[in-house]
Amino acid sequence: MHDHHLPQFHVRLSRGYVNDPNGPVQFGGTTHLYFQSRSLADLSVPVEWGHATTDDLVHWTLHRPAMSPVPGGLDSGGCWSGNTVVDGDRVRAFYSGKVDDSPFQSILTAVSDEDGANFSRPVQVVTDPAPEEGVTMFRDPFVWRDGSRWHMVVGAAIPDGTAAMRLYGSADGSDWQYEGELSRLRRTVVDGVDTGEGWECPQLIAADGREVALVSSWSHAGGPGSVLAFPVDSAPVPRRVDDGHDFYAASVMREGSFGQVLFGWIMEGRDTAGWREAGWAGAISLPRRVWLDGDVLRTGPHPAVDGLRDGPARPADGATIGAQAEFVIPSVADSGTISLRFGAHERLDLTVDVAAGTLTLDRGSASSAPGVAADGVTVAQAFDDRSDWAARVFLDGSVVEVFTSAGRSITTRVYPTSPPPWRVEAPGGTVVWDIAPAIAAATDAGSRLALPVS
Structure with a gap:
């Protein structure tokens, strides 16, 4: 049966569980995105690395798990x-x-000589923390190169409530040395946000x-927090x-023809029973560009996402839409509310208050x-x-990503x-584009990755 909640232009599985994006990387002109995946919507199933590729950052092909x-x-x-x-x-x-x-989750490396499609048996490249260090969480390496030098940060939690990024260096990507902490912070609250007992996915x-x-802020008792x-x-x-x-669990592509690109895991907003009944959970965000406003990182939709639009724009007020659409509120619009009327008693409201400079979902x-x-x-x-x-x-479908012109975002x-x-129902000047499905399954995907539900 048709599932109108299932995303059609965000990377996801038609069946199974998706969480953290991994990679991504541009190789041979193709962008590869890896992500945590389970073949069933069941957290007891061991995690694999799902695999999707794209030539334009918006139209994706799903492959068999790469690892x-x-x-x-x-x-x-x-x-x-x-x-x-x-x-x-x-x-x-x-x-x-x-x-x-x-x-601990040990830090491993594996190599693909097959265009990023399959990885070799792994080897450990970093020694687990010694017991006397008192580290209570240690995982999620992020590696980059600066000239000929390789660098790695790993997320950690220390018993006194300190979150840290442990820094390692290497000349060849195989032999690594600990170089201290790149950054650390005792758990605190900044503008109402818990900075975490530990930092995942640095x-x-x-x-x-x-x-x-x-x-990604994290605690032993509460689990995931915020990026x-x-x-x-x-x-x-x-x-x-x-x-x-x-x-949650943002992932960065530092190099490539698209510039630096940011992805994140879009979690579920329903209880476990809901996504288990549906048979799928989780998705990957649209690609984002980033910039600094003082010391604050801002994000917006990558210019490539304009390629999702299907057909011409039309006035949003009074329009009838399907489950895939993009709305644009012009900067000259008066204060007002976009109301998506799903049914007689169901709606989503987004209110722009120009005078106050606020957007409310x-x-x-x-x-x-x-x-x-x-x-x-x-x-x-x-x-x-x-x-x-x-x-x-x-x-x-069930995913809503909102971006404001000053770089604020709301994913829900x-x-x-x-x-x-x-x-x-929308303020005057607001326009809407329809968006066509943008996820397909490769011929090597077999029965585990069915084509998108339509």
């Missing part, structure tokens, strides 16, 4: 998060290998000539990268289904008067019980 756990090996409990680097004529992956009885991205760290960013050339004052409810009435999150969010200083648009809103989920067609 799977080796029975009895260093990743027997799962191939967890990391990234990839082009190493001559091959792709080298660095990742966390889970072994169920180990206190990444480094260059923005406006400075290196900026992205980390935070801060320049590494000063004491860390982490700020949220996305103000929504469902963006209200999903309190977006779904009448049980077990669905309904909290909203307001972002301040949302608009840049130098832009010709105030906000762009991407709707893809909605699960209306009413299927399309849906009706739009």
Whole structure:
């Protein structure tokens, strides 16, 4: 049966569980995106590395998993998060290998000589922390090169509530030496945001000539928190990268023809029973560009996403849409609300207040289904008067990504019980584009990766 909640232009599986993006990397003119995946929507299934490729950052082909756990090996409990680097004529992956009885996820490397499609048996390249160090979490390598020198950061948690990025260096990508901590911060609250007991998925991205760290705040008791960013050339004052409810585990492509690109994991906004019944969970965000506003990292849709538009723009007010669409509110628009009317009693409201400089997302009435999150969010200083648009809103089934002209973003989920067609009410000047499905399965994908539900 048709599932109108299933995204059609965000990378995801038609069946199974998707979480952290890994990589991505451009190799031979093709961009490869790897991601945590399970063949079933069941967290007891060991994690593999799912694999998708694209030539334009928006139309994706799904392939068979590029990496799977080796029975009895260093990743027997799962191939967890990391990234990839082009190493001559091959792709080298660095990742966390889970072994169920180990206190840490060991840092492993594996190599693909097959255009990034399959990786070799892994070897460990970094020694696990010694017991006397007191490290309570250690995982998720991120590797990059600066000239001939290789660098790696690994996320860590230390018993006194300190989150850290441990730094390693190498001349060849195989033999690594510990070089100390790139950054650390005792757990605190900044602008109402918990900075975390530990930092998962550390990444480094260059923005406006400075290196900026992205980390995913985490705690033993609470698990995942928020994606935070801060320049590494000063004491860390982490700020949220996305103000929504469902963006986590950011992943960076540092090099390539598209410039530096950021992806994230779009989590579910429904309880476990909901996604298990659906048979799928999770998606990967649209590609984003980044820039600095002072010391604060801002994001916006990568210019490539314009290629998703199908047909001409039309006035949004009074329009009837399907489950895939993009809305653009012009910068000259008066204050007002885009209301997506899913049914008689279901709607999503996004309110622009030009005078206050705020954008508010209200999903309190977006779904009448049980077990669905309904909290909203307001972002301040949302608009840049130098832009010709105030906000762009991407709707893809249950996924909503909102971007404002000043670089604020809101990633969230909605699960209306009413299927399309849906009706739009919008401020004057707001336009809408339809978006066609952009995910396909490769011929090598077999039965595990069915074509998108249509």
